[in-house]
Amino acid sequence: MRAFRLEKTLSGLGFDLIAVDGKARAGLIRTPHGEVPTPTFMPVGTQGSIKCLSPKQVRSTGTGVVLANAYHLMIRPGAEVVAEAGGVGQWTGWEGVTLTDSGGYQLFSLAELTKVSDKGVKFRSHVDGAPLFMSPEEAIRVQNLIGADIIMPLDDCVGFPVERYRAEESVRRTLLWARASKAAHKRDDQALFGIVQGSTYDDLRRKCAEGLVAQDFAGYAIGGVSVGEGTALIREVVGTSVEWLPPEKPRYLMGVGPPGDLLAGVAAGVDMFDCVMPTRNGRNGWAFTARGTVKVKNGAYARASGPLEQGCDCYTCRNFSRSYIRHLFNVGEILGMTLVSLHNLRYFARLMQGAREAITAGRFAEFCSDCLAGLAQEGKGEAQ
């Protein structure tokens, strides 16, 4: 397979495919706010902040793209406030690439949902219960104001398991809304992606992917995964969806975080990932390491002089022992959440960096099996 170079277009996005190893790809995303090597993991700052971390701390982990949620920012402080401040990157002090999700997923999970129709979603604000309506056009208008480099259309997200007729409806509506979104999109410095739905039905995933590709988006996301279907089905769905996507556009697997699933995603040809897992688990004192999870609140670490992860180059591991971090959680000091979240983001960034290097060197399969063997050692020889 040859390397593609997608020149910066009206979509505001360029994508270089640098190396391919099996189905796995190493690439480079180019945006008005910088370039990001792929595969890349994107931490989630739902309300415009990666929880417990400053943008500088996030940057120090090697993170290139951060997410924010258009639905949340629309409610508070309002998309116009963010627009006035120069857009979400400028406003939040993030000197890098930004991506907003429309918040479709949140409408289906957080808000008190009243009604979905082809026009959009009627719902109540999760903050004050105010009745609101989100249409595909409105989701784009809001994201044009918020101004992230990459934006996502409103899609019709279904849970798992779901009846075939509902999955069919979801695909039909997602394609309808994708078309409406593209028509509503006004800024050529922002890249609009399409989102593949179709639950676990192979033919529906294909239908959705092909329908979106016919509409021609700057990149393609695989949505409606990690909604309870389990790891095996996630991998199947990803494989099925990717198959029908064009190689020259970036692919983004939404909401998937476990390291093993990320590696499977990369192996299937995915370029971008996001998940709250590194920061949410970090706030709970769970550290990701090459040898599985370290639960640093554990009393066994009261005097442990080693870092969260031996050999990690993050600020946390270079400066603090498990003993100290355990103490911070034990006495309720916020710095504990900060330090483990920071380490976790570095772990995810290093995992992606390792994958890129392995792909470039043509030894991605070996890299994967090494990583998985390490992760399988969880709990062995822990306390240091």
Place this chain on the structure above:
Amino acid sequence: MRAFRLEKTLSGLGFDLIAVDGKARAGLIRTPHGEVPTPTFMPVGTQGSIKCLSPKQVRSTGTGVVLANAYHLMIRPGAEVVAEAGGVGQWTGWEGVTLTDSGGYQLFSLAELTKVSDKGVKFRSHVDGAPLFMSPEEAIRVQNLIGADIIMPLDDCVGFPVERYRAEESVRRTLLWARASKAAHKRDDQALFGIVQGSTYDDLRRKCAEGLVAQDFAGYAIGGVSVGEGTALIREVVGTSVEWLPPEKPRYLMGVGPPGDLLAGVAAGVDMFDCVMPTRNGRNGWAFTARGTVKVKNGAYARASGPLEQGCDCYTCRNFSRSYIRHLFNVGEILGMTLVSLHNLRYFARLMQGAREAITAGRFAEFCSDCLAGLAQEGKGEAQ
């Protein structure tokens, strides 16, 4: 008055008096973990963490000395744990000077106090109610383990107002405990200070100061202030206490934070200050500025594009608007507390830096009146 230079002695502390302007002094404290220009403000990390900030963030504010509380660290994680980890600086990742308070004040405020005698304080742990006993000797043993550069003896702290007989008892016991503390002190790389008590009684303050000076400590603290007596009395007490302290030793005013009171302390000849105010107020969204307090949660700042303080060189002010910080508080993001705390520490460090420069230039009185005139403008022309 000539400049003194106190060579590094068994006390582990050196102090150079660099310039004097009126009673105000500019100096340099030298310790095994670095040098700190005075006057200096020392933020409080009661449990071994300056709340919501990493040591790197604290360092970026120009802070030279951080406090921890021996009583708290003795309860959790235990002084031996800190000792094993190489002492409080090493354990907490602070590359600078450390000071521990004995926790005497906490015994009188936090814990369920059962009995004070000349032997010490019988009390219950504020964590689990376990019966504990703190003697002056134990307070030193614990601090010798924790290993801060500067340590404080247990003292008999009284509130305000207090009957003369109780203040007399406090002075007698504080002198008794000071002697016991000095005898118990085992490490020549740690400097033990004496603490002047005596409430608002001038003659008792003098008696306590002279008694301590006769015992010869590495430095002298003024304790039992900021316990409800109000600003005017604080200033009187500080003036009275400092009068009887030797010029060649550093002077530390405990627990006083309002900028005007700090300037008054410096004017009276104090070199070191600590207070929870910049971080506690920061967590509440109150920013210190040269023009008074900015309460950034205020709805008036929803679209304010200016920084917390115009011209401030801190990370917060260089990168974030009031609008964004207000949003962080509004939606409950911890980064808001971090950013305002960080700014506040920088404000206090800049205030002390300004005082040092003014003293060296012989224009401290002018500096003070400029600062006070600025602070008096609170609330004028706020929203930006």
